[in-house]
Amino acid sequence: MGEPKLALPWGKTTVIGAVIQALVEGGAEAGLQGILVVTGGHQPLVEDLLRQISSRIPLRWTFNPRYTGEMFLSLQEGLKHTLPTTQAALVVLGDQPQILATTVRLILQRYQTEHQPLIAPSYQMRRGHPWLVDRSLWNDLLALSAPQTLRDFFLRHSDKVDYLVVDTPSVLKDIDTPKDYQREKPLE
Structure with missing residues (x-):
C-alpha cells in the first residue's frame, strides 16, 4: 500500500481504531478476556x-518480527501471548474497518451457545473474517509452517467449522490498496 494503512483516517478515527471499536461494541473485550493486537509493519x-486508543479501551499488543511472512505467523504470535485462561480467540484483520459489531456479537453468541x-x-458461500477458534485447536495453528497456510488449517478441520451466514459483505472486505481505501472509506 505504500503507507501505514492502519493509521489512515476512517470516519472520526483510524482504520485500526474502527476495527477495535467494532470489537468493543460487539462484546469481544468481555467475551474473550480482552483485545490483543499483533503489530508488524510501521511498528512505532x-x-x-x-x-492512544488504550487510554480509552483496555487492550494489549505484541510485535510479530516475522510480519512479512504468511498471515498465520501473526496469528501464532498472538496465540502465544494470550492469557492462560482464554478459551477462544477471535481472529480479526487489522485492515478490515468495515466489520460490524453485530457480526462480532453473533459469532461470540454462537460460541457461547x-x-x-x-x-x-x-457471505454468499464465502468464508470471511473475523473467525473464532477454540483453544482446543490452537496447537494445530501453532504447528503450521510454510508452505502451509490458514486455508490448509481450515481444510484439515472442515468438519469442525460452524458457518454463520451473514447478510453483509463486510466480512469479505479489507483494505489492501489505495483503490480499496478510496472505495470503502466512509463519507465524512
Whole structure:
C-alpha cells in the first residue's frame, strides 16, 4: 500500500481504531478476556496509535518480527501471548474497518451457545473474517509452517467449522490498496 494503512483516517478515527471499536461494541473485550493486537509493519506508528486508543479501551499488543511472512505467523504470535485462561480467540484483520459489531456479537453468541471449535462468518458461500477458534485447536495453528497456510488449517478441520451466514459483505472486505481505501472509506 505504500503507507501505514492502519493509521489512515476512517470516519472520526483510524482504520485500526474502527476495527477495535467494532470489537468493543460487539462484546469481544468481555467475551474473550480482552483485545490483543499483533503489530508488524510501521511498528512505532501503530503502537503509538494503540497507546492512544488504550487510554480509552483496555487492550494489549505484541510485535510479530516475522510480519512479512504468511498471515498465520501473526496469528501464532498472538496465540502465544494470550492469557492462560482464554478459551477462544477471535481472529480479526487489522485492515478490515468495515466489520460490524453485530457480526462480532453473533459469532461470540454462537460460541457461547453451541461451543463449536471453529466459527466463521459466511457471505454468499464465502468464508470471511473475523473467525473464532477454540483453544482446543490452537496447537494445530501453532504447528503450521510454510508452505502451509490458514486455508490448509481450515481444510484439515472442515468438519469442525460452524458457518454463520451473514447478510453483509463486510466480512469479505479489507483494505489492501489505495483503490480499496478510496472505495470503502466512509463519507465524512
